[in-house]
Amino acid sequence: MAGLEVEEEESVAPAFSRVVVAQIISADPHPNADRLRLCRVAVGAGDLLQIVCGAPNAVANAKVPCALVGAELPGGLQIRSSQVRGVESHGMLCSARELGISDDAAGLLLLDPAAPVGEDLRRHLDLDDRLLTLKLTPNRADCLSLEGVAREVAALTGAPASYIEVAEVAAGISSQRAIVLDAPAACPRYCGRVIAGVDAAAATPPWMRRRLERSGLRPISALVDITNYVMLEVGQPLHAFDNQQLAGAIHARMARAGETIRLLNEQAVELQDDILLIADERRPLAMAGIMGGEDTGITPATTEVFLEAAFFAPKVIAGRARRYGFVSDAAHRFERGVDFAATRRALERATRLVLDICGGVAGPVTDALATLPQRPPVRLRPHRVRKVLGLDVAPARIGELFRRLGLSFVRDAEDFIVTPPSHRFDIEIEEDLIEEIVRLHGYENIPAALPRAPLSMLPRREQERPVARVRQLLTDCGYQEVINFAFVEEAWERDLAGNEHLIRLANPIASQLSVMRSSLLGGLLANVATNLRRRQSRVRVFETGRCFFRDPLGGPVPGFRQPWRLAALAYGSVLPEQWGCTTRNVDYFDVKGDLELLLAPLAARFEAATHPALHPGRSARVLLDGQAIGCIGELHPQWQQKFELPLPPVLFEIDLDPVLQARLPQYVEGSRQPVVIRDMAVVVDHGLELQELLDALSAHRPAIVNDIRLFDVYVGRGVEVGKKSLAFRIVMQDTRKTLLEAEVDAAMQQLVAYLRQVFAAQLRV
Template sequence: MKFSESWLRTLVDPKLTSEELSHLLTMAGLEVEELDPVAPAFDSVVVAHVLEVVKHPDADRLNVCQVDTGSGTPTTIVCGAPNVAVGLKVPCALPGAQLPGDFTIKIAKVRGIESSGMLCSAKELGIAEEASGLLILPADAPVGQSIRQYLELDDNVFEIKLTPNRADCLSLQGIAREVGAITGAATSLPQVAAVPASIADTRAVVLDAQAACPLYYGRIVKNVDAKAPTPEWMKRRLERSGIRAISALVDITNYVMLELGQPLHAFDNTRLEGAVHARMAKPEEKLLLLNEQTIAVDADVLMIADEAKPLAMAGIMGGEESGITLETTELFLESAFFAPKAIAGRARRYGFASDASHRFERGVDFGGTRAAIERATQLILEICGGQAGPVVEAKAELPARTPVRLRTARAEKVLGLALGAERIAGLFKGLALSFVQQGDDFLVTPPSWRFDMEIEEDLIEEIARLYGYDNIPSPAPRGRMEMMVQPEAQRPAYRVRQMLADRGYQEVVNYAFVEEAWEADFAARTDEADLIRLANPIASQMAVMRSNLFGGLISNLVTNLKRKQSRVRLFEVGRTFHRDAAAHPATGFHQPWKLAGLAFGGALPEGWGAGSRKVDFYDVKGDLEALLAPAALRFEKLAHPALHPGRAARILLDGQEIGCIGELHPEWVQKYDLPQAPVLFELDFSAMKSVRVPAYAEVSKFPQVVRDLAIVVDQNVSLQTLIDGLKGQISGLVQDIQLFDVYVGKGVPENKKSLAFRIVMQDTQRTLQDSEVDAAMQQLVSCFEQAFGAQLRA
């Protein structure tokens, strides 16, 4: 919203400088983006009257002019402007004048003739970027008056960046109302008197779409002079508000829109047939707009039409066939309220925008609709002449003004201020809000020009604005410093991350929005009922929510390989998303935190001290066991869509499944063009944060006894099955059983394998005897034989 400061000060004139007013508006939520003078600094430029123009005797393109500058004696000035002529009123820079660009006017001889000044163009005064000649002033401009005073060049242009909820400030009246409330200065808002009808001509108005257009005023004005010039003061105010002057009738409607905030439209009354209707568009209806664009109107667009044809897109733009021209002598003036929902988005849909749609889609003061048509009529009669008919009103149900309750205690708590009910009442009165005070509470009825007051927080915001955001104290936060108890069985999330970083992994952060193909590849989610689609994805390849973290890690690996990184260790902590309406009825989704990792390339960084070996399942398995130590993990065979069918396992902790580990499936290795299969894992992050509390166990001072045992079992018997079978069956002397060799080949029957174990036995109270050790070993052999059909290897 742009406006002239001098125009604003005719409505409210606080005792503040321009800069102070700018700061105050910004602190009240009306951010001033720019504050610029309308003209640069210059002096000694006056209105001059050209009395005589004679060709220069020694220059074809120069003229010698006699000019009246108000000093009483004509001044000789040599001028090269092509449009200089006798009788014109133009700006004249007197000797000693300082013009923009650090240019000083001096008495000088031009081709032998002394010139005492310079006739100026708008460009030379710095008030226009281009000019083809002298700045021609109106014939009634007073000779000798300072041009700065005559053109009101000691003015500033404010440009305010309004938020969409403050449509009431899209007018000078609305801004003046705000300035008066903020500063306490008296306001002189436009008082519009009804223009009495001097003719009886009317045109009927019918509201066919009452929800979209609940209020419409129309008036016929005859015998107008559309060619009448727009007054300079109106042109000046329009141009400083960013609107180009066109013709008197158009300028008047634009001026009233800026002044009161109510967009108006004028139709050529001689082109209308029958009653005017506010209705929705008909099927396949087309309209030629004022911008010469023909559009096919959608069914949800509100139209203004007569009995035979559409006239305008309501609240957006008029039609070319019913528009006014310089030949118009009879017009039908429209002032209406259109529901914001009926206008919002329609202009953008067709690729254009207008000042009217900008206001209507945010909400226009329906209480001032009648005043706007009266004000426009008044200006038309003053400037263009004519006779006005009576105002025709069509009215339906207007938006309800529902009272909003404000609790003083609540406002004070939110703002951190001790205001009191009396201070709040004063602020509300400054905004012209109607309210009923009930003790310390207020029941506030929003005015017709405010569409943003619906809940208590809206009123609290108004109090904060008027009080001044910069006046609200911002004390330093205070609180008791207290060391919180850290449960010994829980470790913080940062510690888990640090432990992974210590083992050579680097953290990545990926979007939770993923490609649909990833869900099919890594989670086998192809059913539409399983996929969680985004209603409005930020990109086509981010259309669904992830159910695991593998896709992002594989994408990160591909990116690193393209950048010649041969050894990659990555991990990510993030949410995954699953449909689960039964367990989560509020949202319908389960969103657990997961920890996933990937290892690719060499098991160790390249170096001279160790041979090169590719990372494998057991390297990553060892990382996970170290992370969860001293807890013992179980690994069981697993079929997972993302992992190799024979090199994947589920991970169990205390009998509960907490995740999975395995090599990437060969199909996806080929699809994503990877030189080798990375090893992946995914765990419940909550399990990673749990840690076993250390329990004291007596350390034996007696020596260990170590024996080796080799058995032959079926190929399909897993090590974990053997270990589980021994639990509860072996002697208490056995402290540890470790597998140290697996052999298949010569000397071992077909479909059999040889497993070699190292058995550690120890007692805390005494040295073990050979007989005790032999008995314990025999017990182990018996368990292997009876439970698994194992045999001692010869």
């Protein structure tokens, strides 16, 4: 709960007993077997033991583990005195595999020549040590080292931490290499020094080998093991080059197109121009922060090394190793952030170990420095801590926790101005500091409080209606809500929205979901296609969601506009198949009626228009109060074929905000007088739009005319070619008196005369 989860705990070796450090005094051939030896072994007490052994490295003076008679080894093996090819054997000389320490079974486990004979092997090798596997979150790169974990445990427990003392190594020679930071933003610090006269074939000390193995690293050679050991100690990856293979100055630069390098894992890679390189004057030497090159790696013949320690910007390293199909411990640390203030300290520590183990003499340190990352102060307000945690943490307690974490701060009235240390890349905002406080204070110390739910009426304007009401209206019309990805196929944007200004994703979750949508229609069409593949022949779906457009005057995100939209689609029959009515496929007017119901009491206008996704001549623009809010129509035959739809679906897409507006109800006195209904049919030009005619009649209708509705359109016998007959139902009523026949006839004649004058209409009889 404090951030350092122990995922696993295990012993470094399985249980065994009565195994001691022994020394082989003599190893003679077995009289009855060519591959066995008759060893006389000292175990520190009593007489020498006679033990038969077949290991090839069972030689005189070697110190090895010996299981005494009565010992029990891993797997339940009991050691007893026995005869081997006619010769008594009183014990067993053991390999690392037989003791469960490692998988090495090539020979006996050779111990330190200085190991005291007779000492219990578990004590000598510290085999009762425990291995803790920590499960770190990616933001805690500072705990990817022994010092980092110690620093964290000290902060959590309040116990003092003891860190490695590192002193500067004085230069004994003048040899050094120039370092040039050609990409200072990617590599703002690079330290290096030459160490001459080293013995690359020197053996890694047993204590170091043991610690590396228990940390999951395979010992390779002394120089390489030292760099790995320091990385585990202080968290700073290092690399050692064979200095005699280098030419001129060391450059930290970006790769050039076409450059290649063969890495230490024997993988040859072609470098891209966003890869940071360490190079000399002739060629690349290493993928910076990831892996060194094979040509300049350490070999047993190396006598002079160039030891480096650097800081690389995390964003320059992140993801580069995975791109080439491998990972490395260095990349794992650099892409999360390495302490840029401890670079030289790690180099000095590694230098001292090299001199102590491999010998040699060190040159002066070259420390190339550019602009290191800034650590802007973060303000913490105690009242914000109370609000976020629901816990009153005293300022004195906050200061104490910050000091335990090594966070330097100053007080500004009640606030804390905290400067994050160089090893903490995860402290950037106030909430980061609050998280530090609560995990040290202890989540378990937050008092449990019963939830409080004060009830109060939420204000809601009557001119607005909630989105839930809009969704319910569409559901009542038989539509089902869907939620699609805001990431869509590029082809959908070009085909269905005519969008050439695509908003591409930098890191799409799938290759076909590579752009942000500017229309909801593509997702609905994909839903229909999916349902048809599953034998669902009648589909009605709708979606509400954000669409995305480039706009210099955009909203919350500069340069982008994100309107909220509503789209619906109907496909197949109008009603589910049944005996009570004839099956009929949905058409434009069915969906238009659903849209009008959705917008009511607002009255929308529909004007013929074209749209990239819709059928020309069967699509319209939707207007509300004179403003275009969307479109409606049948799917274009080209896209119907592309989506493999047997029938054309009918769709609409509108802006959602106008739909959420509602008009206040207004009182209108109901009339007690009867209504008078008259029908009127007129012949007009075929190209005349009905809406134009209705608008004109509504504007010039007599006072007693309440409603004018079209109920029939006829073209055919009895109507001149190029003409059409429109039949209207006229509803008339007076609120004060019963209408007289003469008043009704006068109103009808007025309407006919107006139509004849403006539209050259002829009354059809």
